[in-house]
Amino acid sequence: MTFGLANPAGAAALLAVAVLIALWLWERRRRVIPVGALFLWERVPPQPLERRRFRPDLIFLLQLAALLALCGAYVAPYLQAPPVRASARTALVLDVSASMQAREADGRTRFATARARAARLLDDAGDGEFLVVTAAARARVALPWTRDVARARATLDALAPLDTPTNLAPAVELALTATRATPAARVVVVTDLAPAASGVPADVAAAVDWLQVGRTDDNVGIAGITVEPTPFAGVRGQSATVFVRNYAAVPRTVVVDARVDDAPWARHVLTLPARDTAPLLLRSPPRAGRLDVALGVDDALAVDDRASAWIGDEAPLDAVVVTESPALGATFRAIAAAAGGRAEVVNRARWEEEPLGAPRVVLFDGYVPAVPADANALYVAPPPGNAVCPAERTIEGATVVDWDASHPLLAAVEDVGAIDVGRASRLVAPAWGRAVVVAVSRGAPFPLLVAGERDGRRIACFGAELAAPLDASDRLPVLLLVLATMRWLAAAPDAAVLETGVPATLGWAPASGAGLVVGGEPAIVVAERAGVWRAGARTVIANLADERESDIGRDPRDHPGRASVAMPTVPGARRPLGAWLLAAAAVALVAEWLAWGRREGA
Amino acid sequence: MDARTAALLAPLADGRYDRLALHLRRGMGDRPGDRRFPGRTEPAGVEVEAHRPYAPGDDLRHLDWNALARLDALLVRRFTAEREVVFHLLVDASGSMGMPDAKLATAIEIATALAYLALASNDAVRPVVLPADGPPRATAVLRGGHRAGGVARAAACFAAARAAGRLAVGDALAAYAAEHARPGAVVVVSDFLLDPGSLQPGIEALRRAGHEVALLHVLAASEVDPAGGFRHAVLRDVESGTTRPIALGRAALAAYRAALEEHLAALAALAARSGAAYARITAGESVRDFVTLGLSAAGLVRRR
Numbered sequence: 037m038t039f040g041l042a043n044p045a046g047a048a049a050l051l052a053v054a055v056l057i058a059l060w061l062w063e064r065r066r067r068v069i070p071v072g073a074l075f076l077w078e079r080v081p082p083q084p085l086e087r088r089r090f091r092p093d094l095i096f097l098l099q100l101a102a103l104l105a106l107c108g109a110y111v112a113p114y115l116q117a118p119p120v121r122a123s124a125r126t127a128l129v130l131d132v133s134a135s136m137q138a139r140e141a142d143g144r145t146r147f148a149t150a151r152a153r154a155a156r157l158l159d160d161a162g163d164g165e166f167l168v169v170t171a172a173a174r175a176r177v178a179l180p181w182t183r184d185v186a187r188a189r190a191t192l193d194a195l196a197p198l199d200t201p202t203n204l205a206p207a208v209e210l211a212l213t214a215t216r217a218t219p220a221a222r223v224v225v226v227t228d229l230a231p232a233a234s235g236v237p238a239d240v241a242a243a244v245d246w247l248q249v250g251r252t253d254d255n256v257g258i259a260g261i262t263v264e265p266t267p268f269a270g271v272r273g274q275s276a277t278v279f280v281r282n283y284a285a286v287p288r289t290v291v292v293d294a295r296v297d298d299a300p301w302a303r304h305v306l307t308l309p310a311r312d313t314a315p316l317l318l319r320s321p322p323r324a325g326r327l328d329v330a331l332g333v334d335d336a337l338a339v340d341d342r343a344s345a346w347i348g349d350e351a352p353l354d355a356v357v358v359t360e361s362p363a364l365g366a367t368f369r370a371i372a373a374a375a376g377g378r379a380e381v382v383n384r385a386r387w388e389e390e391p392l393g394a395p396r397v398v399l400f401d402g403y404v405p406a407v408p409a410d411a412n413a414l415y416v417a418p419p420p421g422n423a424v425c426p427a428e429r430t431i432e433g434a435t436v437v438d439w440d441a442s443h444p445l446l447a448a449v450e451d452v453g454a455i456d457v458g459r460a461s462r463l464v465a466p467a468w469g470r471a472v473v474v475a476v477s478r479g480a481p482f483p484l485l486v487a488g489e490r491d492g493r494r495i496a497c498f499g500a501e502l503a504a505p506l507d508a509s510d511r512l513p514v515l516l517l518v519l520a521t522m523r524w525l526a527a528a529p530d531a532a533v534l535e536t537g538v539p540a541t542l543g544w545a546p547a548s549g550a551g552l553v554v555g556g557e558p559a560i561v562v563a564e565r566a567g568v569w570r571a572g573a574r575t576v577i578a579n580l581a582d583e584r585e586s587d588i589g590r591d592p593r594d595h596p597g598r599a600s601v602a603m604p605t606v607p608g609a610r611r612p613l614g615a616w617l618l619a620a621a622a623v624a625l626v627a628e629w630l631a632w633g634r635r636e637g638a
Numbered sequence: 639m640d641a642r643t644a645a646l647l648a649p650l651a652d653g654r655y656d657r658l659a660l661h662l663r664r665g666m667g668d669r670p671g672d673r674r675f676p677g678r679t680e681p682a683g684v685e686v687e688a689h690r691p692y693a694p695g696d697d698l699r700h701l702d703w704n705a706l707a708r709l710d711a712l713l714v715r716r717f718t719a720e721r722e723v724v725f726h727l728l729v730d731a732s733g734s735m736g737m738p739d740a741k742l743a744t745a746i747e748i749a750t751a752l753a754y755l756a757l758a759s760n761d762a763v764r765p766v767v768l769p770a771d772g773p774p775r776a777t778a779v780l781r782g783g784h785r786a787g788g789v790a791r792a793a794a795c796f797a798a799a800r801a802a803g804r805l806a807v808g809d810a811l812a813a814y815a816a817e818h819a820r821p822g823a824v825v826v827v828s829d830f831l832l833d834p835g836s837l838q839p840g841i842e843a844l845r846r847a848g849h850e851v852a853l854l855h856v857l858a859a860s861e862v863d864p865a866g867g868f869r870h871a872v873l874r875d876v877e878s879g880t881t882r883p884i885a886l887g888r889a890a891l892a893a894y895r896a897a898l899e900e901h902l903a904a905l906a907a908l909a910a911r912s913g914a915a916y917a918r919i920t921a922g923e924s925v926r927d928f929v930t931l932g933l934s935a936a937g938l939v940r941r942r
Binding site for chain 1: 737875877881884
């Protein structure tokens with residue numbers, strides 16, 4: 037129970053006490069009491085007023101008491117009961133990103149520490165409600181509002197950190213939204229990130245209780261792995277670059293082991309200075325397939341010690357070109373021969389007599405056969421009304437304005453922008469594919485290059501006409517785009533390499549599995565775990581490639597993280613004393629009046 | 639009848655005073671009455687009290703024939719005297735009786751109650767107010783019992799009293815004794831805030847005139863115990879106008895109390911010496927209790 041004043045400035049009213057004393061002294065000097073006779077008082081020695089001390093009488097004391105009580109009431113004193121723990125709602129935002137897997141010096145992972153603190157909050161919550169929101173790349177309500185402690189504890193026990201980056205802001209906003217309608221509610225964020233580095237706005241971070249865990253920076257990880265395909269160069273012509281970074285403040289030595297489909301490729305020992313990155317170029321893979329790179333190092337975070345990629349076979353061009361243009365046929369023959377491949381050129385009649393098909397890629401120049409080719413095919417400048425590549429009409433002055441850089445078709449093309457393709461068929465995006473390159477003519481955009489799969493075959497439709505000479509310098513971008521398309525058509529079903537936590541559209545839908553979330557139409561794929569998933573002949577590869585997750589060192593000076601947060605309390609009941617003081621003043625005044633009456637009556 | 643008079647008469651209506659009578663040993667008046675004075679025989683009466691030898695001139699109707707037959711002696715019956723007593727009810731109306739007003743009010747209420755008791759006993763009453771600024775103001779002697787209007791007239795006389803001025807009570811009593819030489823009973827109701835020595839001549843004058851004297855002392859509560867009334871003040875005598883600064887500390891209070899005790903003891907001693915009844919009341923106390931209990935203890939009132 038604490039004492040407080042709601043109006044401390046009202047203490048100035050105590051000056052009235054001085055006024056009362058002055059009035060009393062003045063009244064004492066002038067007070068004359070008539071008595072029946074001084075006969076008896078003559079025995080009492082007289083005392084001059086000037087020499088008398090200040091000896092207040094009962095009436096003065098009662099007046100003083102009344103005045104003090106009134107002054108006391110004016111300053112509005114109150115008794116504040118001790119704060120009581122609120123039966124609050126606690127919304128817990130638990131970071132389940134990859135960095136929470138880091139193992140600290142005490143042998144516990146950051147997530148284990150965070151979960152223990154969350155359990156402590158659960159214990160302290162009493163009969164309050166509990167909400168658990170997990171924060172990784174996405175925010176997810178792991179436990180809706182509940183008072184069931186056992187259920188909440190089971191939920192916490194079942195949680196595990198993912199291999200994705202952190203995006204705390206949506207999770208915190210979700211928790212704040214869930215608690216906004218409840219006055220005695222709080223949001224507790226348990227993470228290894230400091231508020232300033234979390235991406236959470238400062239005003240939002242100030243509105244929550246922030247528990248930061250983790251300190252170690254002992255991590256060496258694969259910051260990136262890049263396979264730059266060399267089209268039509270064969271497997272031995274491929275290469276991969278692995279970026280290994282030391283996130284620690286001390287130098288580290290690691291062993292980099294690279295394998296392709298379990299076949300050893302390379303093994304290197306790297307000594308990395310503190311907080312330095314070393315690129316490692318790997319050449320001439322032993323075969324095409326899945327590249328697995330592993331770091332031999334004993335560090336705090338294991339999830340970034342492994343990464344995978346895909347090395348395609350990049351076989352030499354082996355195509356059939358169906359064209360009525362001898363110049364175009366000659367161009368493709370020359371190009372194929374230069375790359376160690378071949379291009380067989382036939383006209384439409386020849387094709388209709390004897391269709392040539394798989395495994396070669398077929399290029400139809402301004403022609404769509406009545407019977408679809410039993411091969412992966414590229415239809416160039418398809419005429420309107422054909423059955424494969426929907427096209428409306430032929431238009432002039434088409435220029436490329438947009439493209440889907442994530443499509444594997446463009447993996448070997450550095451730049452597609454501002455290609456002036458001239459005359460082109462205005463394609464319509466079919467149901468089986470999606471627009472990879474978009475052009476615009478007279479202000480109207482339309483798909484210029486469409487790619488997809490139909491009946492188990494890869495199909496591409498290219499609206500531009502391949503007018504000769506195709507190998508002229510101003511037509512070279514169009515030629516490269518056609519070759520890139522043919523490369524994609526010739527490639528075997530390969531792999532999709534994803535970054536964990538980053539949604540991707542593959543153009544095909546792998547089955548959902550542990551750590552792989554697939555949904556929507558067209559299918560959106562999100563990998564929550566780093567790893568490899570098989571989907572028929574295809575492979576889905578997911579790596580953690582997030583600098584913030586791998587850079588696990590936390591400077592405690594960034595945020596003086598607390599080990600725990602106290603349960604919110606609501607102020608205890610405030611008992612104003614003003615009414616009592618007013619009553620006391622009234623009593624004192626009545627008593628003073630009675631005393632005065634008695635004195636005057638006497 | 640004004641309101642003040644009516645207020646004085648109201649306490650008398652409940653009959654509590656009807657079983658009481660004033661008692662006195664002296665003051666036998668001249669006129670026949672209902673009050674018997676044993677030892678004061680007279681030739682005629684109701685109750686035979688004594689005999690004496692027959693003397694020529696005695697009324698033969700009072701000759702005791704039985705004694706003559708048995709004793710062969712002429713004896714005349716003597717009877718207990720039954721006379722009227724005139725009660726002089728004197729109320730001090732000096733200025734000190736108005737400090738506070740309750741003192742004079744108490745004195746008037748007491749005097750009115752005594753008038754009622756006297757008239758109820760078929761005695762005579764003379765209500766007298768002793769003012770400071772003139773001769774005593776009194777009515778004619780009231781007779782005829784308490785239902786004949788005498789009480790109301792006495793109350794009206796007392797109710798008209800206003801406390802003012804300075805009065806030497808002793809001198810006033812002496813003057814009154816000189817003016818009313820026939821025996822009776824004089825009841826003085828006053829605060830007696832004066833030197834008891836100055837009161838003694840007046841009482842002795844009354845006694846010499848054959849009056850039974852009773853001193854009824856009325857004090858204010860603040861005079862009995864001034865503690866709490868003030869701490870510092872200039873006291874002003876309402877009669878003389880003189881002032882005296884007083885700081886009412888413990889020592890001063892003790893000195894006052896000692897003076898009061900001494901004064902009360904002196905008054906009581908004066909009354910004892912003078913054969914006067916003495917009783918004291920503090921203003922504000924119950925007058926009825928004072929009359930029925932206090933005056934009974936003082937021998938002035940007894941049951942019929």
